Amino acid sequence: MATQIQATIEIPLDIPDVEVLRTEIHPDGKLLIWVESQVESVRCGLCGREVRATFGHGQEIQLRHLPVLGMETYICMRPRRGRCVECETEPTTTQVLAWYDQRSPHTKVYDRYLLKQLVNSTIEDVSLSENVGYDAIVSALNRQIDAKVDWEQVDDLSTVGIDEVAMSKGRKNYAAIITARQKDGKVRILAVLPDRKKRL
Numbered sequence: 001m002a003t004q005i006q007a008t009i010e011i012p013l014d015i016p017d018v019e020v021l022r023t024e025i026h027p028d029g030k031l032l033i034w035v036e037s038q039v040e041s042v043r044c045g046l047c048g049r050e051v052r053a054t055f056g057h058g059q060e061i062q063l064r065h066l067p068v069l070g071m072e073t074y075i076c077m078r079p080r081r082g083r084c085v086e087c088e089t090e091p092t093t094t095q096v097l098a099w100y101d102q103r104s105p106h107t108k109v110y111d112r113y114l115l116k117q118l119v120n121s122t123i124e125d126v127s128l129s130e131n132v133g134y135d136a137i138v139s140a141l142n143r144q145i146d147a148k149v150d151w152e153q154v155d156d157l158s159t160v161g162i163d164e165v166a167m168s169k170g171r172k173n174y175a176a177i178i179t180a181r182q183k184d185g186k187v188r189i190l191a192v193l194p195d196r197k198k199r200l
């Protein structure tokens with residue numbers, strides 16, 4: 001019987017301040033990556049003081065991340081918790097890291113990836129191709145609305161695109177994704193403008 005040799009590679013995760021604990025590929029083709037936060041502190045939710053994040057862990061979260069070799073990829077983590085002894089009730093606070101929003105099921109970089117998929121496409125199409133629910137894509141769009149433009153990162157404004165994306169089935173509410181093609185040929189998202197009624 002011939003033995004198959006599986007070649008492996010190492011690629012950067014593109015997420016700061018975490019250590020990878022293990023990875024798992026499920027039979028349905030999903031890649032799960034377990035990580036542990038290396039950030040040592042958390043701000044007390046009550047008084048705002050910086051406290052050590054050494055009071056155990058919260059519930060496991062699974063965040064959709066950029067696909068790896070075409071696999072649906074998830075970052076799994078039990079966020080660290082800290083307890084503030086300065087506050088009278090000694091409350092515990094769960095860490096939220098810079099690369100995701102508290103109630104989002106996606107990493108921030110995956111939200112931006114979804115937006116790029118929406119350019120010249122529709123929410124339905126992206127929902128099908130990415131296996132992400134319609135509402136999850138609308139939420140991703142909403143999280144990007146009014147996010148500040150980092151002009152330092154923009155080197156060319158000569159080709160600006162405006163893509164209108166229907167935000168809801170049936171109703172005529174649209175968000176606009178503003179993009180600019182950069183000198184290296186890549187498309188950069190500048191802004192997402194909120195829903196509005198389309199004037200016909």
Ligand SMILES: [Zn+2]
Nearest residue numbers: 044047084087
């Ligand atoms: Zn406190």
